[in-house]
Amino acid sequence: MNETLQKxxxxxxxxxxxxxxxxxxxxxxxxxxxxxxxxxVGYFATRVTMVPLYSNLTPSEAGSIKENLDxxxxxxxxxDGGTTIKVPSEEVDNxxxxxxxEGLPKSGSIDYSFFSKNAGFGMTDNEFNVMKLDAMQTExxxxxxxxxxxxxxxxxxxxxEKGIFVSDSKEEASASIVLNTDIGFQMDQKQIMSLYHxxxxxxxxxxxxxxxxxxxYFEYFELENQNNSSLGSDVAxxxxxxxxxxxxxxxxxxxxxxxxxxFDKVVVSVSTDIDFTQENREENxxxxxxxxxxKGIEISAKRITETFSGDGSNxxxxxxxxxxxxxxxxxxxxxxxxxxDYERKxxxxxxxxxxxxxxxxxxxxxxxxxGIQVMVEPPNxxxxxxxxxxxxxxxxxxLSTIVRTTINKDSxxxxxxxxxxxKVVVSVxxxxxxxxxxxxxxxILPWWTYVVGGILLAIIVLLFVFLFRSRKKTVEEVSQEExxxxxxxxxxxxxxxxxxxSSVKRKQLEKMAKDKPEEFAKLLxxxxxxx
Numbered sequence: 001m002n003e004t005l006q007k008x009x010x011x012x013x014x015x016x017x018x019x020x021x022x023x024x025x026x027x028x029x030x031x032x033x034x035x036x037x038x039x040x041v042g043y044f045a046t047r048v049t050m051v052p053l054y055s056n057l058t059p060s061e062a063g064s065i066k067e068n069l070d071x072x073x074x075x076x077x078x079x080d081g082g083t084t085i086k087v088p089s090e091e092v093d094n095x096x097x098x099x100x101x102e103g104l105p106k107s108g109s110i111d112y113s114f115f116s117k118n119a120g121f122g123m124t125d126n127e128f129n130v131m132k133l134d135a136m137q138t139e140x141x142x143x144x145x146x147x148x149x150x151x152x153x154x155x156x157x158x159x160x161e162k163g164i165f166v167s168d169s170k171e172e173a174s175a176s177i178v179l180n181t182d183i184g185f186q187m188d189q190k191q192i193m194s195l196y197h198x199x200x201x202x203x204x205x206x207x208x209x210x211x212x213x214x215x216x217y218f219e220y221f222e223l224e225n226q227n228n229s230s231l232g233s234d235v236a237x238x239x240x241x242x243x244x245x246x247x248x249x250x251x252x253x254x255x256x257x258x259x260x261x262x263f264d265k266v267v268v269s270v271s272t273d274i275d276f277t278q279e280n281r282e283e284n285x286x287x288x289x290x291x292x293x294x295k296g297i298e299i300s301a302k303r304i305t306e307t308f309s310g311d312g313s314n315x316x317x318x319x320x321x322x323x324x325x326x327x328x329x330x331x332x333x334x335x336x337x338x339x340x341d342y343e344r345k346x347x348x349x350x351x352x353x354x355x356x357x358x359x360x361x362x363x364x365x366x367x368x369x370x371g372i373q374v375m376v377e378p379p380n381x382x383x384x385x386x387x388x389x390x391x392x393x394x395x396x397x398x399l400s401t402i403v404r405t406t407i408n409k410d411s412x413x414x415x416x417x418x419x420x421x422x423k424v425v426v427s428v429x430x431x432x433x434x435x436x437x438x439x440x441x442x443x444i445l446p447w448w449t450y451v452v453g454g455i456l457l458a459i460i461v462l463l464f465v466f467l468f469r470s471r472k473k474t475v476e477e478v479s480q481e482e483x484x485x486x487x488x489x490x491x492x493x494x495x496x497x498x499x500x501x502s503s504v505k506r507k508q509l510e511k512m513a514k515d516k517p518e519e520f521a522k523l524l525x526x527x528x529x530x531x
Contacts, residue, residue: 050086152180174210181215196223246270265377273369279362287354296351306344366408373425381430399424
């Protein structure tokens with residue numbers, strides 16, 4: 001056994017000492033890289049992927065949930081300043097069900113279930129009113145969250161104080177609501193009306209005029225006025241129409257440029273000048289059928305021709321009984337002065353012309369002027385020049401087209417390009433007051449893992465290339481050394497016999513026996529006699 005170990009150790013030592021310094025370095029580098037690769041693969045294979053369990057938590061909610069999970073031995077991580085709790089991805093679903101059965105997370109707001117659980121005689125009227133208002137706001141926010149497209153809602157209700165005396169005037173409540181909506185979410189007037197009525201009927205003595213609803217982008221959802229019976233209502237209706245036109249154009253531009261630049265990179269403002277003059281008029285137009293010759297269609301014709309010959313006074317004048325003004329179709333031709341010869345021709349033609357009767361009701365409003373102001377944040381907010389001028393020119397061209405096609409053209413005035421450019425403003429500057437929305441981030445590997453993996457893969461490929469080249473070079477060197485130390489070995493021809501003394505004697509005896517058989521016979525007798 002010891003001899004076998006010594007033999008193998010000697011072979012290994014011989015092999016190692018026969019290697020060059022470069023081959024030894026490559027061997028150690030390959031060994032280290034192999035160890036690193038196994039370590040990295042083992043790290044990522046055993047790594048636990050942490051995903052958000054709950055987000056946008058208050059400090060008290062996050063503390064209670066973390067304490068519960070730590071008691072169960074669940075690994076947790078805090079993110080986003082302590083408002084998000086992350087757990088292993090394979091345990092998210094089970095933990096949500098378990099925590100929900102335990103009543104977690106417990107919201108900091110109060111709902112109507114609080115009164116059934118904590119009703120008691122020690123609560124004062126002020127405490128009850130505060131909790132009632134908080135519960136009302138919480139329940140109303142939960143109702144609004146159920147609307148498709150609304151992610152979150154914050155409700156602030158102001159209730160008037162009750163008067164002491166019956167004769168005191170009854171004040172009205174008010175409500176302010178801020179919605180967190182999806183990007184590009186829009187409500188039609190029917191949905192806005194339903195939302196206003198939902199809020200109005202949920203709070204006592206809250207008219208729709210005292211409700212303000214807006215989203216995180218400061219877009220207001222206003223209720224149209226349905227009463228058109230008075231002058232004030234007409235003015236309100238005109239203002240609503242003006243706001244509706246501006247809002248439609250603003251949303252159109254916002255969606256288009258938001259898709260191009262990013263919805264958080266564009267702010268659009270639209271101002272319009274609307275003409276609400278409504279005109280009713282009637283037009284009776286008469287025009288010839290044949291516009292070129294200014295003639296109508298002949299529907300009837302009457303032609304009279306008379307001739308007369310005789311002596312008498314000179315012929316001429318107007319026929320008796322005919323008005324000179326109606327003698328356009330009659331004529332007298334005097335042939336000579338001595339005789340009374342004349343000729344009379346009369347034509348009466350009835351022509352039909354085009355008669356057009358128009359009753360025109362003009363539109364109740366016209367866009368007389370339009371202005372669009374756009375603020376764009378460059379890709380690099382700290383470098384305004386990061387937005388190329390060609391992109392700015394494209395935005396101006398888009399806005400110019402919208403202005404040209406929206407302004408009313410009945411006045412007959414054509415807008416020049418310079419006039420259109422004056423109605424469009426594009427400003428490029430950073431947005432310092434941008435609203436940042438919290439969004440759940442997906443659990444993915446960080447970018448540096450891909451970089452490290454790519455570098456390791458490249459190193460492995462290079463090591464294999466170097467090893468292959470070094471091995472090939474070693475084989476070539478060994479082959480060259482063997483060629484240099486090779487000495488040719490002479491191998492005699494197997495067919496050529498080696499001449500010895502016995503073979504020479506044998507050949508001589510064969511020759512003697514062939515040439516001198518008598519002498520050969522005597523020689524044999526002599527050898528036999530001697531033996």
